Amino acid sequence: MMSLKRPRVALFVTCLVDLFRPTVGFAAIKLLEAAGCAVEVPRLQTCCGQPAFNSGDSETARALARSVVGAFEGYDYVVAPSGSCGGMIKKHFPELFEHEPGWRARAEALAAKTFELVSFLVDVRKLDRVSARFSGTVTYHDSCSGLRELGVKEQPRRLLASVEGLRLVEHADAETCCGFGGTFCVKYPEISTHMVAEKCAQAAKTGAGHLLAGDLGCLLNMAGRMRREGRAVSVRHVAEVLADMAEGPGLGEAAGRWSP
Amino acid sequence: MSAAREAILSRLRAVARETRAGAAAVEARLADRKPNLVPARARQPRRETIDGFRRMAIEASAVVRRIRHTDDIPDAVMAILRSENRPARLAMAPDAMLEALGWNRAMVEIRSGRAEAHDEVGLSVAFAGIAETGTLMMASGPTSPATLGFLPESHIVVLSADDVRGAYEDGWALLRARGGLPRTVNFITGPSRSADIEQKLQMGAHGPRNLHILLIDPDAAEPPGDR
Amino acid sequence: MVAVTSPAFEANARAALVDAKLQKALGHIKDGFVQRRTAAAARLPEFDALRDLAKEIKDHTLDHLDLYLAHFERRVTESGGVVHWCRDAAEARETVLTICHAAGAKSVTKGKSMVGEEIALNDFLEKNGIEPVETDLGEYIIQLRREPPSHIIAPAIHVNKEQVAEAFRAAHTELPADRPLEEPAALLAEARAMLRRKFLAADIGITGANFLIAETGSTVIVTNEGNGDLTQMLPRVHVVLASIEKVVPTLEDVSTILRLLARSATGQEFSVYTTFSTGPRRPADLDGPEQFHVILLDNGRSAMLGTPFQEMLRCIRCGACLNHCPVYGAVGGHAYGWVYPGPMGAVLTPWLVGLDQAKHLPNASTFCGKCESVCPMRIPLPGLMRRLRERAHLERLDAPVARGALAAWSFVARRPRLYCAVAAIAARTLASLGGRAGCLRRLPLARGWMQGRDMPAPEGRTFMAQWRERAR
Numbered sequence: 032m033m034s035l036k037r038p039r040v041a042l043f044v045t046c047l048v049d050l051f052r053p054t055v056g057f058a059a060i061k062l063l064e065a066a067g068c069a070v071e072v073p074r075l076q077t078c079c080g081q082p083a084f085n086s087g088d089s090e091t092a093r094a095l096a097r098s099v100v101g102a103f104e105g106y107d108y109v110v111a112p113s114g115s116c117g118g119m120i121k122k123h124f125p126e127l128f129e130h131e132p133g134w135r136a137r138a139e140a141l142a143a144k145t146f147e148l149v150s151f152l153v154d155v156r157k158l159d160r161v162s163a164r165f166s167g168t169v170t171y172h173d174s175c176s177g178l179r180e181l182g183v184k185e186q187p188r189r190l191l192a193s194v195e196g197l198r199l200v201e202h203a204d205a206e207t208c209c210g211f212g213g214t215f216c217v218k219y220p221e222i223s224t225h226m227v228a229e230k231c232a233q234a235a236k237t238g239a240g241h242l243l244a245g246d247l248g249c250l251l252n253m254a255g256r257m258r259r260e261g262r263a264v265s266v267r268h269v270a271e272v273l274a275d276m277a278e279g280p281g282l283g284e285a286a287g288r289w290s291p
Numbered sequence: 292m293s294a295a296r297e298a299i300l301s302r303l304r305a306v307a308r309e310t311r312a313g314a315a316a317v318e319a320r321l322a323d324r325k326p327n328l329v330p331a332r333a334r335q336p337r338r339e340t341i342d343g344f345r346r347m348a349i350e351a352s353a354v355v356r357r358i359r360h361t362d363d364i365p366d367a368v369m370a371i372l373r374s375e376n377r378p379a380r381l382a383m384a385p386d387a388m389l390e391a392l393g394w395n396r397a398m399v400e401i402r403s404g405r406a407e408a409h410d411e412v413g414l415s416v417a418f419a420g421i422a423e424t425g426t427l428m429m430a431s432g433p434t435s436p437a438t439l440g441f442l443p444e445s446h447i448v449v450l451s452a453d454d455v456r457g458a459y460e461d462g463w464a465l466l467r468a469r470g471g472l473p474r475t476v477n478f479i480t481g482p483s484r485s486a487d488i489e490q491k492l493q494m495g496a497h498g499p500r501n502l503h504i505l506l507i508d509p510d511a512a513e514p515p516g517d518r
Numbered sequence: 519m520v521a522v523t524s525p526a527f528e529a530n531a532r533a534a535l536v537d538a539k540l541q542k543a544l545g546h547i548k549d550g551f552v553q554r555r556t557a558a559a560a561r562l563p564e565f566d567a568l569r570d571l572a573k574e575i576k577d578h579t580l581d582h583l584d585l586y587l588a589h590f591e592r593r594v595t596e597s598g599g600v601v602h603w604c605r606d607a608a609e610a611r612e613t614v615l616t617i618c619h620a621a622g623a624k625s626v627t628k629g630k631s632m633v634g635e636e637i638a639l640n641d642f643l644e645k646n647g648i649e650p651v652e653t654d655l656g657e658y659i660i661q662l663r664r665e666p667p668s669h670i671i672a673p674a675i676h677v678n679k680e681q682v683a684e685a686f687r688a689a690h691t692e693l694p695a696d697r698p699l700e701e702p703a704a705l706l707a708e709a710r711a712m713l714r715r716k717f718l719a720a721d722i723g724i725t726g727a728n729f730l731i732a733e734t735g736s737t738v739i740v741t742n743e744g745n746g747d748l749t750q751m752l753p754r755v756h757v758v759l760a761s762i763e764k765v766v767p768t769l770e771d772v773s774t775i776l777r778l779l780a781r782s783a784t785g786q787e788f789s790v791y792t793t794f795s796t797g798p799r800r801p802a803d804l805d806g807p808e809q810f811h812v813i814l815l816d817n818g819r820s821a822m823l824g825t826p827f828q829e830m831l832r833c834i835r836c837g838a839c840l841n842h843c844p845v846y847g848a849v850g851g852h853a854y855g856w857v858y859p860g861p862m863g864a865v866l867t868p869w870l871v872g873l874d875q876a877k878h879l880p881n882a883s884t885f886c887g888k889c890e891s892v893c894p895m896r897i898p899l900p901g902l903m904r905r906l907r908e909r910a911h912l913e914r915l916d917a918p919v920a921r922g923a924l925a926a927w928s929f930v931a932r933r934p935r936l937y938c939a940v941a942a943i944a945a946r947t948l949a950s951l952g953g954r955a956g957c958l959r960r961l962p963l964a965r966g967w968m969q970g971r972d973m974p975a976p977e978g979r980t981f982m983a984q985w986r987e988r989a990r
Binding site for chain 1: 528531532535844845848849881882883884885886887888890891901904906907908909910911912916920924927928930931932933934937938941944945954955956957964965966967969970971972973974975976977979980981982984985986
């Protein structure tokens with residue numbers, strides 16, 4: 032099924048996982064190793080540069096992109112537990128170098144081997160099940176970049192279906208933005224709040240005890256809103272569930288507080 | 292305003308584009324009347340095309356009545372006037388076929404010509420029918436005033452099954468063969484409507500509330516009649 | 519002149535979010551336009567292939583815009599019409615006025631025209647003693663309410679039926695004051711009757727154009743009400759307002775794009791009326807206008823040509839990007855502060871009123887990409903908004919606070935070792951602030967975030983710190 036030689040996969044941790052939710056990083060490593068990969072974590076990584084890119088600061092974005100390209104181009108694959116950061120590398124790095132052919136070629140080469148975690152597991156490593164248990168009903172939010180830039184839709188659902196004890200119920204408008212939008216949520220907080228409140232209401236309406244997604248930006252936003260509204264919906268990254276590492280508290284929860 | 296013309300055109304010309312081909316390519320493209328992509332539903336055999344037209348027109352809220360022959364038109368028109376409780380008056384396109392019909396002029400007052408403000412019912416003949424969306428193609432002209440399709444509350448349109456085509460492009464080909472575009476070509480798909488008040492669909496906004504199509508379809512499998 | 523309130527986008531948006539009537543009205547979009555578009559697209563297997571073709575057609579036309587416009591002009595002239603070229607809004611308004619004066623016009627009916635809104639024609643005509651009457655029901659309602667459209671295909675989508683009744687009672691004073699106007703049907707009937715008189719009395723009819731056809735010199739309008747047809751067939755003079763990017767080569771090309779327009783806009787298979795107008799009435803015709811004028815307006819379009827923003831000139835004004843935009847859905851069209859709202863407006867408005875005035879619009883997007891995914895013309899709207907952000911950043915139009923924060927973050931992010939250290943401190947600090955609750959309710963410098971949600975606390979130690987330790 033796979034080549035005998037284990038592919039060398041560089042984990043692009045993402046700045047939000049690094050800062051807020053290291054568990055997601057370890058979950059990603061566990062899943063990648065289980066899928067036959069040799070995982071390495073390049074030391075010289077900070078951020079993909081998306082905040083600068085989306086703020087119109089292309090100079091900073093290019094500087095960060097160059098350092099990501101330099102640190103990651105020597106691996107067989109680059110995998111990020113985020114459609115947003117994955118999309119930045121895969122779709123936007125080449126755009127950044129439209130006037131620098133040399134860097135553009137390197138960026139395109141990197142883009143070609145960069146993947147979002149779950150789509151990498153399913154589409155590249157041909158995984159169709161994981162060995163994990165999770166007792167509870169979950170609903171899944173399709174993060175925008177993963178869904179529309181990288182085509183992540185069916186892959187997480189397929190793997191979730193193999194988790195023992197887990198039941199997935201879809202919420203209405205699962206493909207509608209949660210209102211995070213990077214700097215959008217602090218530049219236009221009222222609009223963002225309106226959107227995330229709508230998202231939380233739809234997710235809660237399903238009666239699911241858990242809301243999952245593949246992007247920590249959306250997850251922090253949704254978890255923050257769930258907590259603010261006092262809703263008993265636990266929010267966490269899909270990788271934690273798939274890696275059987277979901278025993279700890281969800282985002283923004285006190286240890287042992289929630290048992291939905 | 293010729294200064295503006297030159298200014299705009301020279302700005303447009305000044306933009307160098309890699310993909311630009313030149314005047315000859317533009318002339319060639321304008322002369323090439325090949326359809327781009329015609330959906331499969333618009334490329335059906337004759338019978339399916341006619342039935343498809345009828346189905347789509349009904350879906351667009353037109354009332355389609357099949358008749359066997361042009362001679363059946365007066366009876367069908369009278370039936371529509373009665374069903375809508377209209378006075379027995381008609382603004383009719385000055386079309387030779389319509390005028391030659393055996394109207395019982397004692398029973399219905401017919402004025403040939405364009406529509407006027409007080410007309411409640413207009414009768415005209417379609418240039419073609421387009422099956423893919425149940426669309427009537429009306430070509431304005433001395434025998435086909437466009438007002439008949441817009442001022443009256445009810446518009447009755449005679450369409451021969453022989454003039455039903457699959458795609459819009461087929462309609463254009465017919466029109467070009469006839470010598471080019473008239474002042475107005477109206478594609479009409481169902482009666483007038485508006486959803487501008489609270490997104491609730493209401494029929495009869497400014498144009499006709501009712502659109503009746505008399506489809507002359509002698510070899511229809513089913514018996515003639517409404518819908 | 520339509521006032522530009524785009525600089526006040528934030529305040530506009532805040533007001534819109536707490537406007538209960540508006541919120542209810544915006545709710546109709548999802549159940550209506552969005553669901554119907556999805557169904558209509560799914561029903562036509564060739565839908566996406568048609569989108570590719572439509573893009574190609576417009577790209578090709580825009581690459582040769584001068585040639586196609588010249589050809590269009592030639593055909594209009596041959597069919598007895600007149601083409602007027604106008605560089606900007608002022609020239610277009612003057613041209614309309616000149617035509618009105620030449621025709622001795624007192625009353626003008628108008629079919630819905632976004633270009634008419636763009637050049638603020640109604641106010642101008644009124645000031646010059648000519649009565650302009652909007653005939654699209656939605657446009658008529660907002661004209662009575664003296665406000666700009668809030669949606670490019672459903673201009674009065676923000677108005678409820680009680681507000682329509684109120685506007686009608688105030689305007690139609692010749693009708694009995696106690697007439698019932700509760701039902702939409704009564705409102706429609708009243709508008710139909712009132713506007714019928716206007717149609718019959720008008721000296722000039724002005725319509726917009728969804729397309730211009732170079733091959734034949736035809737102008738095309740697409741409506742459901744039939745108002746655009748009555749506007750152009752009853753008066754002596756028909757004036758078409760069109761911006762220069764509306765041209766397509768042939769009837770075949772327009773047919774391809776028409777298969778996308780109604781499906782993307784309202785989810786209809788086809789709009790009720792698609793009308794192709796070629797010149798004035800012919801000698802033996804029994805109806806139709808005696809004069810046919812086409813105003814070709816540039817107003818900033820030529821400056822977009824040959825830049826990445828040329829892609830925006832493919833826009834066919836279907837409104838799908840508005841209907842599917844979660845930001846538009848939250849704040850409605852008026853918040854955007856000018857004629858064109860939503861994602862298409864966020865790209866176009868900065869070009870037409872200036873980026874300094876409209877700098878908020880390209881920022882007020884989460885880049886969720888929904889607009890691009892439904893755009894029938896495959897316009898990369900988020901990418902173009904991002905380019906506008908880039909331009910604003912280069913021109914130093916972004917807020918000083920945001921600029922400062924970005925610079926500080928950038929300084930740290932470019933230095934991995936420093937970054938690791940800062941992240942480790944931040945993770946520990948935030949985790950301890952979160953305490954046993956696992957989340958923060960207050961945080962200095964994060965007011966925007968905290969206003970609507972808590973901040974989940976970090977686990978405590980960064981991933982990189984833990985990983986280094988394990989690797990040791």
